Amino acid sequence: MHTGLISDLKDCGTRADWYSYVFVGSIASITSVANDEKEIEIVPEEVFAGKPANPTRVSTSQALCLPPLVVGDRWLFFLRQEKGKPIILDYYGNDSSPIADAQKGIETFRRLEGIADRGLLRGAVLRGRSFEGKPVPDAQVVAHRAADGSQFTSTTDSEGRYEFQPLLPGKYELTVDPIGSFQPDSSHVDLESGACWDLTLTRSPHAELAGHLQRPDGSPASQVNVLITNEDGSIWNTGKTDEKGHFRSDSMQPGKYVIGINLPGTPAWKSTGGGGPTGSAPSASYYYPGVRDRSAAQIITLRTDEKRDDIDFVIPAQ
Numbered sequence: 001m002h003t004g005l006i007s008d009l010k011d012c013g014t015r016a017d018w019y020s021y022v023f024v025g026s027i028a029s030i031t032s033v034a035n036d037e038k039e040i041e042i043v044p045e046e047v048f049a050g051k052p053a054n055p056t057r058v059s060t061s062q063a064l065c066l067p068p069l070v071v072g073d074r075w076l077f078f079l080r081q082e083k084g085k086p087i088i089l090d091y092y093g094n095d096s097s098p099i100a101d102a103q104k105g106i107e108t109f110r111r112l113e114g115i116a117d118r119g120l121l122r123g124a125v126l127r128g129r130s131f132e133g134k135p136v137p138d139a140q141v142v143a144h145r146a147a148d149g150s151q152f153t154s155t156t157d158s159e160g161r162y163e164f165q166p167l168l169p170g171k172y173e174l175t176v177d178p179i180g181s182f183q184p185d186s187s188h189v190d191l192e193s194g195a196c197w198d199l200t201l202t203r204s205p206h207a208e209l210a211g212h213l214q215r216p217d218g219s220p221a222s223q224v225n226v227l228i229t230n231e232d233g234s235i236w237n238t239g240k241t242d243e244k245g246h247f248r249s250d251s252m253q254p255g256k257y258v259i260g261i262n263l264p265g266t267p268a269w270k271s272t273g274g275g276g277p278t279g280s281a282p283s284a285s286y287y288y289p290g291v292r293d294r295s296a297a298q299i300i301t302l303r304t305d306e307k308r309d310d311i312d313f314v315i316p317a318q
Contacts, residue, residue: 009189012120012196013105014048014112015095020081021050024099024106026074028055038063040089042077048109052079052087062091067098076102111166112194118166119191123199125160125176125184133202135160136184139176141201146171169193176201207302209257210248211288211311213241220245221315225262225269227284230255231299236281238269254304258297259311260284265318288313 016022024046031039038060044052058079060066066089078095081087089096095105111120121143126133139156147170154162169192176184184201191197209228213221222240226247229236241247262269262285269282287297288311302308 008200010198012108012198014108014196016049019078021052021079023047024076027071030069036064058089059086060089065091074099076105108196115166117193119193120196121167122163125156126202139179142175144173205251205253206305207252208250208307210309213245213313215315216317227260229258229281233281254302257300260287
């Protein structure tokens with residue numbers, strides 16, 4: 001089991017390697033074609049990736065979902081092309097946008113063009129969950145380069161943002177000096193030349209709940225479904241025991257939890273993934289410390305960063 005956050009490392013919005021052409025250009029003409037699509041003629045003005053023709057002819061995909069296309073407007077275009085096929089401006093997952101909405105991306109492209117064989121590393125320091133945390137100003141962030149042990153520092157601004165001077169390619173470990181009793185987790189990034197990464201540094205939950213399942217004869221019970229849910233059932237996740245009958249759920253928030261299992265021979269759960277407020281937790285057939293009724297299950301109180309590996313079940317004889 002794993003209930004941690006998704007990666008806090010993301011591209012700075014450039015993603016040039018996802019596309020055949022990236023450039024600032026102006027729309028010279030628009031022609032309607034079948035299925036509400038458009039054919040557009042674009043005049044490139046400032047090219048960041050690829051070698052587009054002048055003018056460049058582009059076909060839309062899902063044009064009705066795109067922002068309004070107007071002759072004379074200037075955009076930062078991200079365009080795809082497969083061999084032997086037209087150049088495509090597609091809506092799904094595309095980063096193209098009118099120039100007014102693309103200033104940060106254009107600025108980053110221009111900076112990358114001027115730093116030769118180096119890369120950019122920036123991000124934020126937050127107190128709390130990465131999507132809900134509060135910015136931490138005046139935090140000192142240190143980038144440790146693995147190749148030679150060199151260290152580089154940057155200090156967060158009033159919005160918790162930091163940015164290093166352009167760095168040589170390589171693997172870096174990022175740490176944050178303690179701010180009172182708060183110290184974010186360290187993180188790692190592999191920086192390539194011409195790349196820009198944005199890394200949020202925060203402190204993830206470190207509490208764990210773990211234990212073992214055994215049969216009455218003492219042998220391990222493997223591949224048994226395990227359910228861990230908070231006290232009111234609004235947050236839950238599931239997993240299976242390994243070949244030794246062991247289960248573990250990490251990166252957990254402090255709180256009160258109930259642990260159950262799905263006994264062999266009982267109907268399989270429809271879901272064995274994670275869950276949350278919008279999901280419906282499966283019902284266990286047996287609960288810790290050895291009861292069939294959830295109301296009689298033991299409530300386990302998990303403290304901040306506490307690691308428990310003593311939640312042991314003996315499966316009743318079938």
